[in-house]
Amino acid sequence: MAVQPEGTPCWADAMFSDFEGAKRFYGDVLGWTFGESTSEYGHYTQAYADGKAVAAVVPPMPGQEGQSAWCLYFAAEDAAATARRIREEGGEVLMEPMKVGDFGTMALARDPSGAVFGLWQAGTHEGFEATGVPGAYCWAEVFTREPEKSDVFFPAVFPYQVKQIQDEAIDFRVFELGGTPVLGRMKMTDDFPPEVPSYVNVYFTVDDCDAAVERAKGHGGILRFGPMDSPFGRFAALSDPQGAHFSVIDGTTAQGRMPDMTVV
The missing domain is CATH 3.10.180.10 (2,3-Dihydroxybiphenyl 1,2-Dioxygenase, domain 1)
Structure with a gap:
């Protein structure tokens, strides 16, 4: 790439x-x-x-x-x-x-x-050689309890355009480059334990979300959320046995209408 x-x-x-x-x-x-x-x-x-x-x-x-x-x-x-x-x-x-x-x-x-x-x-290492295929990175979100800080910071550091999802149930923004979404920002709710700091949650593509969750649990991973259907695919949030948070998503199983977004 x-x-x-x-x-x-x-x-x-x-x-x-x-x-x-x-x-x-x-x-x-x-x-x-x-x-x-x-x-x-x-x-x-x-x-x-x-x-x-x-x-x-x-x-x-x-x-x-x-x-x-x-x-x-x-x-x-x-x-x-x-x-x-x-x-x-x-x-x-x-x-x-x-x-x-x-x-x-x-x-x-x-x-x-x-x-x-x-x-x-x-330099000679340009980064991901593949994205959006099984086993590869596909998306990430900044999970934060202080979204007002992240919302100002990231578009000032990088040339992002910003959109806000119009949904009273969640506070979620999307950062775009040239019209392409590259990063999300999610406000952490009280569902997150207070000891969990702000972090960047990385999503990896899988060909079967439920099967990936079962494999993770079988190896000592912890299911944090899901599996859940969404307009972007069926996904779940996990922690590996050493405490690293990540998510898995099967983008081929998208269900529901895409959310409305407004330019910020």
Whole structure:
């Protein structure tokens, strides 16, 4: 795939203390296979769906052990310039832009509401080799208790257009690039335990949502929500055995009318 426009979700990875356990879990739930890893890059290991790179897993460096979480990376034409905008708009740069061999340049940041995300300035590694197919990334949403902060921050950092779903039951926005939806923003309700911070929820495509949920539960995963039918497909929210939240969706089973949206 070609280098994506600024602000496009382009890669996802996660750190797991039980590295081999994570490979077994996602290998069965999402059908991933895994590439070789070397100590030169901390045993960073790419995951593949049908031979295409779709994510990566990595064991923690000494002293970095903790609860696992998926990190979504947004494409940046100039990671240093994007990092400056993040600071200017009230965000926090957790890791300064760092060149990773000839693969590209990465940075880690946190939005003003507390959601952690990454930046990726592509080199030889351009990002996802496939999206929207079984096992691959397809969508993401910023879950936050302070939507007013995220709503100002993300369109200021990235060239997003913004739409609001007209539904009194939920507070949900969509960020678009050139008319294409690339990211959602969901206000967290009281259904979320108070200890769960703001985070970016990553969706992976599956060919059968219910079967994927059963596989996840069989490997120690926790069902958080669903499975539920929607105009976008049948989906469910899960946590893996090491605490990383993610969702699965089968987009071929969409039901119901698409929600009305207004430009903000």
